[in-house]
Amino acid sequence: MAKGLDIGTMNIICSEREEEDVVFTQQRNAFLELDSSDLTETMLDSAKVLYIERDERIYVLGEDAFKFATIFGKDARRPMRYGIISPKEKDAIPMIKLIVERVLGEPGYRNEVLCISSPGEPIDLDMNPLYHKKMMEALARRMAYETHVIDEGLGVIYSELSDYNFTGLGISMGAGLTNVTLAYLATPVMSFSIGRGGDWIDEQVSITTGLPKEHVCATKEKGFKLGLEVEYGSADGALSIYYDALMTYVIKNLNRKLAEVTPPKVEFPVALAGGSTLPDGFLKMFERKLREAELQIDISKIRLAKEPLYSVARGCLIAARTHEGEEIGSGGETEEGAG
Amino acid sequence: MDNTSSPGILQRGALIYYVGSVTFAAGIALLAVGTAFITISRIHYGSEPEKIILSVISTGVGTTLILTGINMMMKQTRYGYYIVGASAFISLLALLIFTSNYPHNWFYPLISYVLTLYIAGFLALLGNAFANVILWMIEGKPEAVVGREREIKIYTDEEIERDIEEATRKSIELSASELKFKEPGVEEVKLGKTFRETRGNITKVKDDIGEAKSLRKTINPGERMKSGSVEVESVSRNLGEILRKGAVQKGRFGKIKEEIKDEMKKFYSSIRVTRNR
Numbered sequence: 001m002a003k004g005l006d007i008g009t010m011n012i013i014c015s016e017r018e019e020e021d022v023v024f025t026q027q028r029n030a031f032l033e034l035d036s037s038d039l040t041e042t043m044l045d046s047a048k049v050l051y052i053e054r055d056e057r058i059y060v061l062g063e064d065a066f067k068f069a070t071i072f073g074k075d076a077r078r079p080m081r082y083g084i085i086s087p088k089e090k091d092a093i094p095m096i097k098l099i100v101e102r103v104l105g106e107p108g109y110r111n112e113v114l115c116i117s118s119p120g121e122p123i124d125l126d127m128n129p130l131y132h133k134k135m136m137e138a139l140a141r142r143m144a145y146e147t148h149v150i151d152e153g154l155g156v157i158y159s160e161l162s163d164y165n166f167t168g169l170g171i172s173m174g175a176g177l178t179n180v181t182l183a184y185l186a187t188p189v190m191s192f193s194i195g196r197g198g199d200w201i202d203e204q205v206s207i208t209t210g211l212p213k214e215h216v217c218a219t220k221e222k223g224f225k226l227g228l229e230v231e232y233g234s235a236d237g238a239l240s241i242y243y244d245a246l247m248t249y250v251i252k253n254l255n256r257k258l259a260e261v262t263p264p265k266v267e268f269p270v271a272l273a274g275g276s277t278l279p280d281g282f283l284k285m286f287e288r289k290l291r292e293a294e295l296q297i298d299i300s301k302i303r304l305a306k307e308p309l310y311s312v313a314r315g316c317l318i319a320a321r322t323h324e325g326e327e328i329g330s331g332g333e334t335e336e337g338a339g
Numbered sequence: 340m341d342n343t344s345s346p347g348i349l350q351r352g353a354l355i356y357y358v359g360s361v362t363f364a365a366g367i368a369l370l371a372v373g374t375a376f377i378t379i380s381r382i383h384y385g386s387e388p389e390k391i392i393l394s395v396i397s398t399g400v401g402t403t404l405i406l407t408g409i410n411m412m413m414k415q416t417r418y419g420y421y422i423v424g425a426s427a428f429i430s431l432l433a434l435l436i437f438t439s440n441y442p443h444n445w446f447y448p449l450i451s452y453v454l455t456l457y458i459a460g461f462l463a464l465l466g467n468a469f470a471n472v473i474l475w476m477i478e479g480k481p482e483a484v485v486g487r488e489r490e491i492k493i494y495t496d497e498e499i500e501r502d503i504e505e506a507t508r509k510s511i512e513l514s515a516s517e518l519k520f521k522e523p524g525v526e527e528v529k530l531g532k533t534f535r536e537t538r539g540n541i542t543k544v545k546d547d548i549g550e551a552k553s554l555r556k557t558i559n560p561g562e563r564m565k566s567g568s569v570e571v572e573s574v575s576r577n578l579g580e581i582l583r584k585g586a587v588q589k590g591r592f593g594k595i596k597e598e599i600k601d602e603m604k605k606f607y608s609s610i611r612v613t614r615n616r
């Protein structure tokens with residue numbers, strides 16, 4: 001039945017079709033290492049915690065890693081940074097493998113089509129997503145999925161811009177990166193990533209206010225309002241300022257990259273997705289800044305994804321189903337309703 | 340001849356095509372003149388040696404030129420041009436030997452040697468052309484140049500560089516796609532009891548993702564069909580669609596241009612297939 005998988009710095013999300021619904025399965029991309037003496041297995045088992053044991057140590061995976069981190073006063077570790085497997089985290093690969101296997105689940109049948117998102121070529125970081133991409137592809141293939149990979153920004157376009165014939169600008173502001181793709185009739189014209197996102201905001205605000213990052217992140221996610229009026233010294237104020245800085249940075253880089261290509265002279269709609277677009281007032285602020293920026297391309301409508309957190313995963317599912325349809329035959333209508 | 344790789348080769352491709360057609364035309368003319376000469380001067384066994392030599396030379400050279408010209412106009416296999424050159428040379432050599440030995444030394448066994456030489460060259464040229472036609476039919480993409488070369492333009496260094504970069508990137512990606520990673524050290528891992536029970540937070544959204552269908556349509560507008568005129572129709576429909584959509588776009592920009600060029604290629608090739616049938 002085809003699946004989509006968005007492997008993000010913060011969230012790993014699987015999307016699949018189930019009767020009339022699309023089901024998203026989400027897990028935090030994090031783990032926490034504990035001494036076996038800290039906790040007993042029975043405690044963990046009864047609380048239905050996702051954990052593994054290795055060399056006398058317990059690793060709590062996913063969502064629970066954060067909960068236990070607060071309880072034990074430790075930091076949850078993250079296998080990924082800036083959208084790819086973190087080179088600094090030695091346990092990254094086994095952990096991410098376990099989480100992905102869990103979220104993705106077994107394929108319904110051999111060679112079920114799966115589409116994974118991957119970050120675009122970064123323009124301001126010295127890193128290369130190819131290794132990460134290949135690792136994830138190999139991992140899924142090993143599980144007997146037939147795997148395809150698309151850029152995260154293209155996923156947003158697939159998910160949000162079908163009314164515009166998949167022409168437009170897709171922007172995904174996640175935790176580690178901001179991914180941007182410009183597509184014309186479903187074909188990417190330009191695709192890249194920028195090394196700033198939600199994590200960058202957390203870090204900057206934490207530095208300026210002296211509050212711990214986790215605290216800043218929690219405040220941010222609890223629903224603050226982005227606005228121009230800010231209070232001195234408040235976390236909200238600092239958040240607004242850094243959101244503003246992030247947007248300016250993204251738009252500036254977007255314009256710089258646009259100068260390198262010659263896009264068709266049409267109006268491009270813009271779709272925004274990713275967890276960092278969730279705050280109230282984000283769309284309004286971004287739209288104002290984008291219109292002021294006088295981009296090299298004409299912008300028509302600017303819209304927020306219906307489900308910003310799931311947009312990329314949904315786009316991957318669309319891509320996977322398209323591939324699947326191609327294999328079944330050009331009949332197109334045949335794959336519906338198999339359950 | 341690898342087309343599209345560099346301006347030099349492209350120009351050579353076009354040049355050899357034109358030289359080939361001139362050779363071909365010259366051959367036809369020579370053959371016609373020779374035949375006319377044979378008829379007009381009523382050549383027979385006892386005719387004057389000069390007349391016989393002249394008629395043999397004109398028809399013989401004419402035939403060789405025609406075949407060589409045809410071969411030059413075709414896309415050749417790796418050693419094609421060497422084969423063509425050698426065969427033409429053999430045929431002409433046979434004619435030369437004939438000229439210098441007729442009529443005084445024109446006896447057995449020289450006659451059979453010369454005749455064999457000429458026929459060998461003739462058959463090699465014919466065979467090479469035939470092999471190319473067969474190859475071309477099997478490949479299903481006619482590379483015989485008719486009209487194509489003219490449409491290919493000279494690429495700028497920038498475009499070539501970008502193409503090379505793109506190609507290298509693709510080959511790197513492909514090379515790694517068969518890569519298998521060894522299982523990282525998880526063998527001695529013990530999974531928690533409920534590990535297999537939880538997959539994660541589940542969110543259900545009512546959604547029929549109809550986008551998959553529109554995406555399929557956008558990616559391949561018009562279904563692909565097998566052969567003949569139907570294909571021409573579908574390809575031209577695609578082309579029309581792309582051109583219509585592409586008309587809004589001014590300058591050159593990679594993908595769309597490639598797409599249009601591709602469709603053009605398909606368009607021309609399918610026309611030729613139909614015409615040749």
Ligand SMILES: Nc1ncnc2c1ncn2[C@@H]1O[C@H](COP(=O)(O)OP(=O)(O)OP(=O)(O)O)[C@@H](O)[C@H]1O
Nearest residue numbers: 008009010011174175176177198221274275276278
């Ligand atoms: N309600 C919210 N308000 C503001 N920010 C939020 C909210 N919810 C989540 N975020 C932020 O969104 C980010 C996670 O978004 P998302 O899941 O799209 O990223 P990701 O796909 O994991 O990362 P990336 O695409 O960069 O690899 C985090 O930085 C998180 O703090």
Ligand SMILES: [Mg+2]
Nearest residue numbers: 008172174312
């Ligand atoms: Mg993401």
